[in-house]
Amino acid sequence: MTTNMQPKLSPRRLSANDPNFSDDLAKLTAWTAVADQSLESTVRDIIRTVQDQGDAAVVDYTSRFDRFEVASLSGLTVDKAAIDQALLDLDPTLREALEQSAQRISDFHQHQRQESWQYTDASGTLLGQQVTPLKRVGIYVPGGKAAYPSSVLMNALPAKVAGVDEIIMVSPSPGGEVNQTVLAAAAIAGIDKIFTIGGAQAIAALAYGTESIPRVDKIVGPGNRFVACAKKMVFGDVGLDMLAGPSEILVICDGKTNPDWIAMDLFSQAEHDEDAQAILISPSSDFLQAVEDSMNSLIGDMSRSDIIRQSISQRAAFILVDDLNQAVAVSNAISPEHLELSIDDPELWLSSIQNAGAIFMGRFTPESVGDYCAGPNHVLPTSTTARFASPLGVYDFQKRSSLIQCSAESSANIGRLASVVARSESLTAHARSAEMRIESLARDDKEGGASDR
Secondary structure: OOHHHOOOOOOEEEEOOOOOHHHHHHHHHOOOOOOOHHHHHHHHHHHHHHHHHOHHHHHHHHHHHHOOOOOOHHHHEEOHHHHHHHHHHOOHHHHHHHHHHHHHHHHHHHOOOOOOEEEEOOOOOEEEEEEEEOOEEEEEOOOOOOOOHHHHHHHHHHHHHHOOOEEEEEOOOHHHOOOHHHHHHHHHHOOOEEEOOOHHHHHHHHHHOOOOOOOOOEEEOOOOHHHHHHHHHHEOOEEEOOOOOOOEEEEEEOOOOOHHHHHHHHHHHHOOOOOOEEEEEEOOHHHHHHHHHHHHHHHHHOOOHHHHHHHHHHHOEEEEOOOHHHHHHHHHHHOOOEEEEEOOOHHHHHHHOOOOOEEEEOOOOOHHHHHHOOOOOOOOOOOOHHHOOOOOOHHHHEEEEEEEEOOHHHHHHHHHHHHHHHHHOOOHHHHHHHHHHHHHHHHHHHHOOOOOO
16 A cells, blocks of 8 residues: 555556557657647737737736736846845855856866868868857746756856857746746856746747847747747747757666666656656566566655656556667667666667667666756757757857858869859859859960959
8 A cells, every 4th residue: 555545656568579569659658749729829929919019018928927917027127136146045055066066067068169160172162160159048947836947057058158148048937936046046157137037928028029138049948838839939030949848768777776766767757747758678577566666665755746646657668678689779769868778888888879868877877967967968859859859058059150262263163063063953143153253264364364363
């Protein structure tokens, strides 16, 4: 009998050798951020109204949705003194943890910085890339049910390392209650401006600008379904990081790790929300049962036990495989956000891992260190998008311009190639723009001159 007479946790059991396994796995992992017509219509109206009415619309929506009455947008702006005070008032132990985490995150992301480069090829043409940071970015930090200072650090610090000029943070504050730990994290991260707004109206304000909120070049950070829908609608007018789905963890274990550890690792993602997904893969059916027993033993101590229970009952699974080769194959098919390799010699398997947002190697590397302080970013691709997407990084806040400079001689050499290809596409002006330079060079050579070189 479990605590408070709750039913036992019993994750769905699958076998990779079952004839219907592929279909069952597809159904288990399928996730679509469904936006019904009513939601889309509401979000579209909010975006249009913010575009038309600016500050007034943001103030009105904040009053309606966040129960926060203010006369103007200045009442939704956090001044620097309040940000600095939040850091001063922060519990010293928590401040130290956040500051050390911030340093580790910054140190890691320094390795991602890309620099401009160029070279001159055999034809004499200079080629390269000029790498420059975005000018201004917006960071959405969730508020309401939970507030995450770690999200502030993970979204802002790569932008800082990239050299972004200005970082604008928006975060809802229902009832006017501003989370002081989030403000303290913003001080540590060096956020430039903070507005206590959220929802689709915040996304619209960042994407298009208002009288008080400057337009940004890119918006990053997770949010609720209104935020996700708004981000999808403004994409193209502003850059985005990704459209995130529910959090995911997949653990591959050979059966030698303490089952309590694995149970808690699974809980660590299940407690995010009811739609989060926790999957365990092992070649040992006895170990799968041991972890299930541990889950039922430990669930009573969890502060978010109700959320964990719903997540486990709705979307969790234990998958039995023949061996680690089969386990890795299943993991690659799932393409998880977080992948734990709780096995001997995990580095030997890295070359076989094709799809994963972040890989946690060995028995002593819980996913939770990646959420906060290991260094790599915790903003990761979800819902199988690890097949083609990468973690948030410095490269998301830099843009690249191609560099091409032809000398007279190289213009003649590669211009001939351009002319041939352009005429094959019936683009005569393209061809002539290259040919005219070739003809000019030929005349200069014939006349013994060197005009326009």
